[in-house]
Amino acid sequence: MNSTTVRNLLVRGMLAGLGAGVLALVISYWLGEPNVDAAIGFEEAHAAHSHGDEAELVSRSLQSTAGLATGILVYGVAFGGIAALAYCCALGRVGRFGPRPTALLLSGCALLAVYVVPFLKYPANPPAVGNPDTIGERTTLYFLMVVLSVLLAIGATLLGKRLAPRIGTWYATVAAVLGFAVAVGVAFAVLPVVNDVPGNFPAALLWRFRLSALATQIVLWGGFGLIFGELAHRYLRPEPARDTVSRGVSAGQ
The missing domain is CATH 1.20.5 (Single alpha-helices involved in coiled-coils or other helix-helix interfaces)
Structure with a gap:
């Protein structure tokens, strides 16, 4: 695979990562942030001493909007670029798969190795844990x-x-x-x-938080596989140009 192809796939991978990041951002905001707020409320309610006089460096509203968006989108672009480079190495070497199936297979393996397996050993915890x-x-x-x-x-x-x-x-x-x-x-x-995990921390809240974290990653990597697979397919296997001349001749006949 020549350097031009690698560069073009790298750009498409970063764009796909950005698009998948937007999808993951929606999931994280609607499913994850309410659980984070609940965990913070639990932490404040059970704090040993008052934190009311401490200056808040970054407001919670900024964290849950601009901060969350920046983190997920940067993460998506970065991992999209890395996955695109891995795709360049994997294409044609993991069986007779085309561009789309290879992208889905790669994103699924990356989800498993990069997130699911570590998650099973050290699952994500909310702020109060x-x-x-x-x-x-x-x-x-x-x-x-x-x-x-x-x-x-x-x-x-x-x-x-x-x-x-x-x-x-x-x-x-x-x-x-x-x-x-x-x-x-x-x-x-x-x-x-x-x-x-504190003994008095609500088990249902912990479970919902971890499920939302897992759902965000599934949407991120699944979305990347679908978007990048389509972009890679259109680049590597473009649709043949229509033969307008022959079509015109056939119409005239």
């Missing part, structure tokens, strides 16, 4: 799980491709998936457990 003294440790563990998940996914893909000529594509895929699951299970068992 978590000890401020351990935030650095928790952040390190989460990103370590992300890196491990991505590396294990790459390793499983390479294993499947290596086994395919010997045992066939189906059995190679099954072996790769099982190997990935076992390796993730070992990582889950080895990495420390983090449980900072």
